[in-house]
Amino acid sequence: MSESGRRIPWPTADAILADPxxxxxxxxxxxxxxxxxxxxAANDAxxxxxxxxGAVLAVMAVxx
Numbered sequence: 001m002s003e004s005g006r007r008i009p010w011p012t013a014d015a016i017l018a019d020p021x022x023x024x025x026x027x028x029x030x031x032x033x034x035x036x037x038x039x040x041a042a043n044d045a046x047x048x049x050x051x052x053x054g055a056v057l058a059v060m061a062v063x064x
Contacts, residue, residue, distance in 0.1 A: 013030045013034055016030050017030060017031070
């Protein structure tokens with residue numbers, strides 16, 4: 001919940017697929033992972049997030 005007490009809804013797979021602003025790559029992952037166990041998919045997504053966050057930080061350090 002947010003500080004105001006209102007729930008912040010998580011995006012759904014359907015919402016991402018319908019969003020014209022969502023990238024083709026994100027939509028492909030949503031389609032490919034739709035039938036997976038959600039815990040496994042979330043764990044893999046967290047690992048990917050860490051990998052790419054590290055890449056961003058490395059690029060930012062080089063650009064300073």
